[in-house]
Amino acid sequence: xxxxxxxxxxxxxxxxxxxxxxxxxxxxxxxxxxxxxxxxxxxxxxxxxxxxxxxxxxxxxxxxxxxxxxxxxxxxxxxxxxxxxxxxxxxxxxxxxxxxxxxxxxxxxxxxxxxxxxxxxxxxxxxxxxxxxxxxxxxxxxxxxxxxxxxxxxxxxxxxxxxxxxxxxxxxxxxxxxxxxxxxxxxxxxxxxxxxxxxxxxxxxxxxxxxxxxxxxxxxxxxxxxxxxxxxxxxxxxxxxxxxxxxxxxxxxxxxxxxxxxxxxxxxxxxxxxxxxxxxxxxxxxxxxxxxxxxxxxxxxxxxxxxxxxxxxxxxxxxxxxxxxxxxxxxxxxxxxx
Amino acid sequence: xxxxxxxxxxxxxxxxxxxxxxxxxxxxxxxxxxxxxxxxxxxxxxxxxxxxxxxxxxxxxxxxxxxxxxxxxxxxxxxxxxxxxxxxxxxxxxxxxxxxxxxxxxxxxxxxxxxxxxxxxxxxxxxxxxxxxxxxxxxxxxxxxxxxxxxxxxxxxxxxxxxxxxxxxxxxxxxxxxxxxxxxxxxxxxxxxxxxxxxxxxxxxxxxxxxxxxxxxxxxxxxxxxxxxxxxxxxxxxxxxxxxxxxxxxxxxxxxxxxxxxxxxxxxxxxxxxxxxxxxxxxxxx
Numbered sequence: 057x058x059x060x061x062x063x064x065x066x067x068x069x070x071x072x073x074x075x076x077x078x079x080x081x082x083x084x085x086x087x088x089x090x091x092x093x094x095x096x097x098x099x100x101x102x103x104x105x106x107x108x109x110x111x112x113x114x115x116x117x118x119x120x121x122x123x124x125x126x127x128x129x130x131x132x133x134x135x136x137x138x139x140x141x142x143x144x145x146x147x148x149x150x151x152x153x154x155x156x157x158x159x160x161x162x163x164x165x166x167x168x169x170x171x172x173x174x175x176x177x178x179x180x181x182x183x184x185x186x187x188x189x190x191x192x193x194x195x196x197x198x199x200x201x202x203x204x205x206x207x208x209x210x211x212x213x214x215x216x217x218x219x220x221x222x223x224x225x226x227x228x229x230x231x232x233x234x235x236x237x238x239x240x241x242x243x244x245x246x247x248x249x250x251x252x253x254x255x256x257x258x259x260x261x262x263x264x265x266x267x268x269x270x271x272x273x274x275x276x277x278x279x280x281x282x283x284x285x286x287x288x289x290x291x292x293x294x295x296x297x298x299x300x301x302x303x304x305x306x307x308x309x310x311x312x313x314x315x316x317x318x319x320x321x322x323x324x325x326x327x328x329x330x331x332x333x334x335x336x337x338x339x340x341x342x343x344x345x346x347x348x349x350x351x352x353x354x355x356x357x358x359x360x361x362x363x364x365x366x367x368x369x370x371x372x373x374x375x376x377x378x379x380x381x382x383x384x385x386x387x388x389x390x391x392x393x394x
Numbered sequence: 395x396x397x398x399x400x401x402x403x404x405x406x407x408x409x410x411x412x413x414x415x416x417x418x419x420x421x422x423x424x425x426x427x428x429x430x431x432x433x434x435x436x437x438x439x440x441x442x443x444x445x446x447x448x449x450x451x452x453x454x455x456x457x458x459x460x461x462x463x464x465x466x467x468x469x470x471x472x473x474x475x476x477x478x479x480x481x482x483x484x485x486x487x488x489x490x491x492x493x494x495x496x497x498x499x500x501x502x503x504x505x506x507x508x509x510x511x512x513x514x515x516x517x518x519x520x521x522x523x524x525x526x527x528x529x530x531x532x533x534x535x536x537x538x539x540x541x542x543x544x545x546x547x548x549x550x551x552x553x554x555x556x557x558x559x560x561x562x563x564x565x566x567x568x569x570x571x572x573x574x575x576x577x578x579x580x581x582x583x584x585x586x587x588x589x590x591x592x593x594x595x596x597x598x599x600x601x602x603x604x605x606x607x608x609x610x611x612x613x614x615x616x617x618x619x620x621x622x623x624x625x626x627x628x629x630x631x632x633x634x635x636x637x638x639x640x641x642x643x644x645x646x647x648x649x650x651x652x653x654x655x656x657x658x659x660x661x662x663x664x665x666x667x668x669x670x671x672x673x674x675x676x677x678x679x680x
Contacts, residue, residue: 095487
């Protein structure tokens with residue numbers, strides 16, 4: 057940037073906005089992954105959060121370190137304590153040359169039920185201060201099934217604009233062509249390790265496949281997991297139907313209001329005709345003080361979008377686990393046949 | 395030691411006889427990361443080990459953090475306040491993790507280490523000293539753990555000796571799943587669950603192949619038969635449940651049908667979501 061702008065004055069450069077290259081990949085260090093896994097697993101099933109530190113380089117967001125947050129009570133003085141803890145940790149880590157730059161936060165989740173309004177709020181808060189931040193979601197219950205359930209999320213820009221304007225009406229959404237898949241953007245994760253660490257790991261890993269067993273993945277019983285998934289799914293469907301009822305109610309009251317407006321208008325017109333016949337001034341055809349003209353606020357669609365997202369997530373998970381179970385069942389079958 | 399002399403050099407080995415340490419790979423990662431990030435003039439990195447002592451006496455090392463220090467030929471200075479601050483911060487998150495020892499990079503134990511070990515033994519009764527050889531001096535990265543043992547001549551304390559204790563590297567299931575990712579210097583994308591299944595099944599297949607080969611070798615007389623291995627193999631084969639083929643088939647088919655049902659349900663749900671979405675936003679208000 058600096059090389060090409062030598063011809064322009066400083067003011068010009070300062071005035072032009074930087075083109076932010078879109079975030080394409082999140083590069084995480086193995087250390088961070090292990091720390092996240094350890095923290096989430098220790099406190100499972102409670103939900104925990106932590107801060108991510110790293111560097112923002114071009115279209116890659118590097119995450120080089122992280123630290124966990126203590127479980128927060130809902131108390132005033134402990135709020136200040138939490139801020140102190142954060143400052144203290146950042147200061148200490150800076151002394152050992154760790155990147156001191158916050159690039160986001162991570163949180164654990166149960167069975168993928170992380171789409172809440174709080175998540176969006178936190179995103180907006182972070183976005184005020186940091187240009188690019190991600191949220192990493194880790195699911196310890198799913199990792200017990202044998203998948204490294206790590207996801208990097210970011211709010212899509214169009215959604216953020218709408219949210220800031222706080223307008224979620226149907227027209228706006230249709231304008232922007234925004235559907236429920238567009239709220240969160242999932243960014244691919246790349247894992248990197250320093251050469252020293254990979255040397256150690258190759259060293260420490262035993263060569264024989266025997267001790268490398270991760271046969272928990274081959275366990276046949278996925279029933280409890282599926283059952284919980286289905287329970288969550290059913291609850292979400294209930295929530296979704298409640299939201300839809302709210303919409304229906306809104307539509308009905310809106311159409312009722314419009315009918316009322318029409319009748320009122322007719323009455324006015326009739327009055328005006330009568331007045332014209334009597335030679336008086338006609339009354340205005342609109343009356344903003346009449347309560348039937350008050351616009352009824354449309355319920356925000358954020359909730360229903362979030363719920364829809366969640367349901368889609370559950371469905372995906374069920375699909376994944378079902379696929380795995382198929383594999384296992386066929387394996388058993390062939391073993392038995394032999 | 396003269397044979398006639400009554401006083402003998404005593405090694406108090408009772409406490410360390412069954413002491414061993416278990417290290418989580420996170421600690422190794424942490425140490426390597428701190429080593430890579432050390433300030434230029436420092437040759438090695440020193441830090442604190444956190445963890446817990448299990449009921450059978452083994453020390454479980456779960457976490458660690460680096461402590462800035464300055465070292466010269468004669469003396470070593472450790473930033474004690476930093477050490478305490480980090481400890482307090484870490485304990486806010488996990489109050490169960492306490493100091494169990496300290497680590498340093500570089501092979502072997504130096505004179506300065508004894509002083510630092512002294513400092514740590516004031517905090518914890520029997521600290522464990524971990525050395526991680528990042529210089530790969532022996533051609534491999536060795537990780538050793540030591541405990542300090544007092545050498546006494548009769549009643550007089552002579553010196554403290556660093557005695558090595560067995561070390562064990564554990565990995566939790568979830569970490570093992572991601573282990574392949576952690577091994578290389580960079581991975582371009584995270585493996586999906588189906589790919590993971592594939593890898594596991596391939597490993598299982600490799601194991602079975604090995605066993606086949608071994609049995610063949612024994613039968614043909616190429617390898618001496620080992621009875622215990624033979625017993626293991628027969629136990630394993632006998633572990634397959636003895637069900638009649640129709641019963642087994644029925645079991646498998648039932649599970650298959652359950653899974654298919656769930657798949658169908660989830661597909662229906664998604665279709666429903668798509669429909670609801672269209673209806674909600676497409677409805678025009680007059």
